[in-house]
Amino acid sequence: MENHNSSKPTSPHLQIYRWNISSITSILHRLTGVMLFFSVLIIAWFIVYYTYSFGSISEKEHCECLSMLILDIVFYGAIIALTFSLYYHFCNGIRHLFWDIGKGFNLKTAKFTGYLVILLTLVLTISTIALTIYLKLF
Amino acid sequence: MKKIEIAPSTKTGFHHWLVQRVSAVALIPLIIWLVLSLVEIALDPAGYLPVFFAYPFNAFMAILLFTTSLYHGSLGMRVIIEDYVTNKVKIHFYIMLVNFISITTATAVVLAILKLHLIN
Numbered sequence: 207m208e209n210h211n212s213s214k215p216t217s218p219h220l221q222i223y224r225w226n227i228s229s230i231t232s233i234l235h236r237l238t239g240v241m242l243f244f245s246v247l248i249i250a251w252f253i254v255y256y257t258y259s260f261g262s263i264s265e266k267e268h269c270e271c272l273s274m275l276i277l278d279i280v281f282y283g284a285i286i287a288l289t290f291s292l293y294y295h296f297c298n299g300i301r302h303l304f305w306d307i308g309k310g311f312n313l314k315t316a317k318f319t320g321y322l323v324i325l326l327t328l329v330l331t332i333s334t335i336a337l338t339i340y341l342k343l344f
Numbered sequence: 345m346k347k348i349e350i351a352p353s354t355k356t357g358f359h360h361w362l363v364q365r366v367s368a369v370a371l372i373p374l375i376i377w378l379v380l381s382l383v384e385i386a387l388d389p390a391g392y393l394p395v396f397f398a399y400p401f402n403a404f405m406a407i408l409l410f411t412t413s414l415y416h417g418s419l420g421m422r423v424i425i426e427d428y429v430t431n432k433v434k435i436h437f438y439i440m441l442v443n444f445i446s447i448t449t450a451t452a453v454v455l456a457i458l459k460l461h462l463i464n
């Protein structure tokens with residue numbers, strides 16, 4: 207039997223390193239990337255479902271039951287996580303593109319832009335949530 | 345001394361690296377358009393949302409956004425699979441699965457957006 211398991215070392219062993227801003231921004235980039243990929247799939251198939259159900263998605267039925275409350279919490283949680291992921295991956299992606307053209311590798315600069323990305327993401331996410339509350343969308 | 349086995353190169357690494365960056369740059373204006381459109385929808389959901397895709401520019405940008413993001417996403421998922429999965433057969437299976445899901449989703453959503461564009 208041929209052994210298919212290669213002997214190459216596997217990448218990021220998350221548990222053995224001391225956390226710092228560079229490792230946090232790096233792994234967050236991957237996590238938010240995966241999250242966005244699945245979100246795009248869900249949103250795409252929702253549009254397909256909406257289109258071929260002839261635009262007749264009935265209004266959500268409201269009841270004062272626990273299951274609806276849990277569903278709502280999961281839904282809002284997912285929306286907030288998606289908003290955060292989108293802004294984070296966008297900002298940190300631009301940081302990566304600057305690295306690709308050879309800029310921002312200086313340790314001090316890299317740390318500064320790491321904190322800047324987190325700050326910018328939080329500001330954008332919180333203002334988006336504030337805007338939706340202000341417009342009474344949910 | 346044990347010789348470290350290195351998987352033979354498929355010579356697609358540079359192309360993969362490049363298209364990942366090109367699709368990332370293309371996504372910058374598309375994401376800005378998405379956020380501005382969502383704000384526009386939020387200001388008048390009942391009036392604007394049903395006819396959103398009737399506007400040619402919206403349908404055009406939405407199709408570009410879905411295809412580019414699914415392409416960029418499948419490239420990124422491939423890197424993650426290659427980094428964490430050690431079994432060579434599983435690596436190829438998962439990459440094919442991601443590509444299959446991405447292509448079918450892109451086809452289905454483009455068809456749906458075209459239909460919403462044409463019936464409105």
